[in-house]
Amino acid sequence: MIPVAEARQRLFDLVAPLGSETVPLAEAAGRVLAGDVAATRDQPPFAASSMDGYAVKRAEVERDAMFRVVGESAAGHGFSGRVGPGETVRIFTGAPVPDGADFVVIQEEVARRGEVITLTGDDYRNANIRPRGADFRSGTALPGGRRLAPGDIALLASMNIGTVPVTRRPVLALLATGDELVMPGDTPGPDQIVASNSFGLKAMIEDLGASARMLPIARDTENSLRTAFDLAGDADLLVTIGGASVGDHDLVGRVAVDLGMEQAFYKVAMRPGKPLMAGRLRGTAMIGLPGNPVSAMVCGHVFLAPMIRLMLGLGADLPPLRQARLAAPLGQNGPREHYMRALIEGDAVRAFDNQDSSLLTVLSQANALLIRPPGDAPRDAGETVDYLPI
């Protein structure tokens, strides 16, 4: 058996960051920025008022000072003249501060009578002006290799970036195998069950920002598997589900090797999900997940998600684990790293009692995988443990 981290490292050797494509800004949210993108202008592009008020010369500001209103500067329409001594320009939030002025008196501290204003306030420390380039200068870059959050999209817009270079979405082909499987909505025979792994994994893959192409279920025959492998086509990663252990009916590895795969077969020291197959078939990276429903989903979180992040250009660093206090004690862990379905409530985490790897009901109730290292000693309630949000 090999540790989880070593298995992950070997899987990383099968994939590489993908190339980039250009998308309109309105479609860039959630995508990964493929390179540094620099502003083409200063923001604000001019000294701008941060309040509604009157633009004047700072040197003339004092209580009871009077100014003659000579014009107006509104957002989008500046004042084209110059503010002279004793003069002021009516100004609105976001509008350019006119030449000759370097101070904005807020309108609440002004008495206006016709075209004359009188200052009525006592506190004139704040000029209420945002200097040109206060947010960013032309050439300031948003660094690549990040997933674009709503705040990044707003920033890119403000930088006047109309189209954005993003990493191409990885295309994953999902191949569920087994004579026992039917599609949801079909009528299963007496010995059959409904395919669930491919649907759960598709949701996970798309949530990570990749595309999932679901192939028809392959039957437990060499012909059916060969046809399915052909359908995987030019996917970036082929994910087979089931049929990858050592049982007499587990044909997937055998057929893949017949088709030329350099196969690697790992027994990973983890629960659930021990057996894992990986390799490269006709140039396409391939990973074989266990057919057991919960094992497939946990291996998706532990192995597939990091591979997708690597392809997206987010690097091989894993998202940092989170910590929570144990709501209930846990016994000694065995020799395998255990990913326990668990519930985070407040700052406490509780592992479900029944961790049988066939129970999707327990997975559906869980919002975290509590991680126990191999051989971890018994833990008391209140001790801190690591978890992965799911």
Add this chain to the structure above:
Amino acid sequence: MIPVAEARQRLFDLVAPLGSETVPLAEAAGRVLAGDVAATRDQPPFAASSMDGYAVKRAEVERDAMFRVVGESAAGHGFSGRVGPGETVRIFTGAPVPDGADFVVIQEEVARRGEVITLTGDDYRNANIRPRGADFRSGTALPGGRRLAPGDIALLASMNIGTVPVTRRPVLALLATGDELVMPGDTPGPDQIVASNSFGLKAMIEDLGASARMLPIARDTENSLRTAFDLAGDADLLVTIGGASVGDHDLVGRVAVDLGMEQAFYKVAMRPGKPLMAGRLRGTAMIGLPGNPVSAMVCGHVFLAPMIRLMLGLGADLPPLRQARLAAPLGQNGPREHYMRALIEGDAVRAFDNQDSSLLTVLSQANALLIRPPGDAPRDAGETVDYLPI
């Protein structure tokens, strides 16, 4: 000024949970389940082997016992006969346990010679059988009112749910207003800036599971605003950005009232983002956000996101705030609830030094809004504070 919670309550009065629609399971991830959905079958639908091995009668299991292999039960193809005394059936993981058998000996603890096996193990406590219905029974329901995570999708598949009732996606119309705005990629005039709020809000809205329809930028004229309001059409919520304060050029409220809106105008005790307009126009709920870039995004998180969750059927409960230790001290807070752009690193949170509400660069670097209650006393490093992940 009214508190944030009261403003949110008034906004909730403008919207209601939307109706439902039916989508294929493969498109249901991330959607909100519109009602309880019950399994149409037991899972597993039969007692199933959890290992590769041999099915026998438990009463006959002991070291050195011998059995004659009379058939095979594979996943999808059960054994149609009955296991008699001294008999066994070769069985694979997931396959139905044949009649007459109630125990599976794992293959690693069996010596096989022709059609006869001999038990070689010492520990026979575990029957290696998953009882029928161990995961769920026919009629077991996944409760509605939840956002469907990948694990839920796997569970629904396994329940044989081919199509899923989900809440209709709220449609939000986004209306940016102001003569100073141009679209990203356009060439701004000397007094203009690039519209960023509508792009950032669109990303946020879509991330929450709603649809955002971006309307053309409205100019600061009554005609332009009337046209824009017409374009909002049958949206579930119209979001105007900018033009909602009390400046001479802030026409939005005036035109909306002319068109029949029952207007409410709030000064909310929060930073950033004090002014907020809300009402109902021709039957459509409307909210007016401040035009200041960071204020618009913060109000999106604080007001728009809860309204969307309510429309999606997720209720009026806010997602629980998270807690982290302060990495650096904070001074006395003023009379308004302060949403500070901040960075979570490990279990510590640090507010950015410059909280000027025009700085999108600071918003883009932030991954949290640190929340300070009105009048909050100075805080030392190491004290625990609330935050909202963004």
